[in-house]
Amino acid sequence: MVNVTAVTARQTFDVAVLGAGAAGLMAALFAARNGARVVALDGAKRLGAKILISGGGRCNVTHDVVHASDFNGNRNAIAKVLRTFSVAETIAFFRELGVQLKREETGKLFPVTDRASTVLDALVSACGSVDIRTGFRVERITVIPSVVEGPGGAVGAPPIPPGPSTTLGMTAGGGFVINDALHAKRVILATGGRSVPKTGSDGAGYTLAQHLGHTITPVFPALVPLVLEHNHWLTKLSGTSVECELILRGVNHRERGSMLLTHFGLSGPVVLDMSRHWIAHRGELVANLLPGESFESLEQALLASNAHMTFATFAHRRGLPERLADALARELPTIGKMTRDERRRAIRSLVELPLPVTRDRGFDYAEVTAGGVPLTEVDVSTMRSRVCEGLYLCGEILDVDGKIGGYNFQWAWASGRLAGISSSSA
Secondary structure, X not given: OOOHHHHHHHOEEEEEEEXXXXXXXXXXXXXXXXXXXEEEEEOOOOOOHHHHHHXXXXXXXXXXXXXXHHEEOOHHHHHHHHOOOOHHHHHHHHHHOOOOEEEOOOXXXXXXXOOXXXXXXXXXXXXXXXXXXXXXXXXXXXXXOOEEEEOOEEEEOOOEOOOHHHHHHHHOOOOEEEOXXXXXXXXXXXXOOOOOHHHOOOOHHHHHHHHOOOOXXXXXXXXXXXXXXXXXXXXXXXXXXXEEEEEEOOOOEEEEEEEEEOOOEEEOHHHHHHHHHHHHHOOOEEEEOOOOOOHHHHHHHHHOOOOOOOHHHHHHHOOOOHHHHHXXXXXXXXXXXXXXXXXXXXXXXXXXXXXXXXXXXXXXHOOEEEOOEOHHHEEOOOOEEOOOOOEEEOHHHEOOEEOOOOHHXXXXXXHHHHHHHHHHHO
């Protein structure tokens, strides 16, 4: 059993933030600004590794327009959190920290330095009085129930050990003891998900959340490249990029954007956005390589074309990259000599190209995690747990995942800030 008095005498904090990534640093920063004594604990030896590798090392801080519809999860709840910290407020906040942001054509916002370290250094510096400890892996959280009245006056009820029984923590008011070493009145879980585990996101936070009474929806990679069947002809076109619309049959989910062909299969923004839907539903994936065109419009255009033109030239003139057009037209005669079946198959290859995906590339290559603690178990007006008193949650550990382009960072900033303010005001 933990000697709470001894622990309290040594190291007592108002708020302990578990995980010092984007959401965790934001939470710690705003809790400290509110006057709380804050400790931020991170299991990785290097702070903010995921921030540093994001956006190709430039850190896509946010997007110029962010709506709840850009996310998967409970969108009504997501919208409430996003409204507490708008994109304009995010830009102003980083400007206050000395980080000027610039908007690119895609709507993505980056620091003008094009260096992710600019963002991380500013956040760490702004944390000021926060006690940040790296290489600190949280193995145990013990919930300390409220003080109760006994025959001889106020006495402490026995601590609730970590484990499934910690759902009793709903009545706890004495705080938490972490690794039998630190005492905190309130805890913020900002441990992230399982994406890019080499940065420290190994999913350990889910176990802590479960021990504190929460449930976890199935977690799987999101914003992750997809692998085509072995030796598929598209893998021979590695490096080719094409604007397209992807359609996931069965659920008729559509995404439009740039697809990059690679030696293993498919990547690029449109593939990353589609990936979580393919993983969740495993439907047949097809591509319209000329978005905006239909079978009928292309057939009409093809019939009106010069009979001596090759199909590759026709496709290239419609906007298809030359390498891809040549590969699709291989072994086809000129347009005038194509049979009706050849013509129809060729057009189908432009508007309904089958993409035989066999698997995703896993958490090592995923930019974010889908699934996690359901938002129904969190009061989204404060990010306070509805299950365990004194507990708050923010960031990727929650069942929220956004599109590529800075959306997930906006969720981290907004939810982290709200958790920090709320936990220090409780």
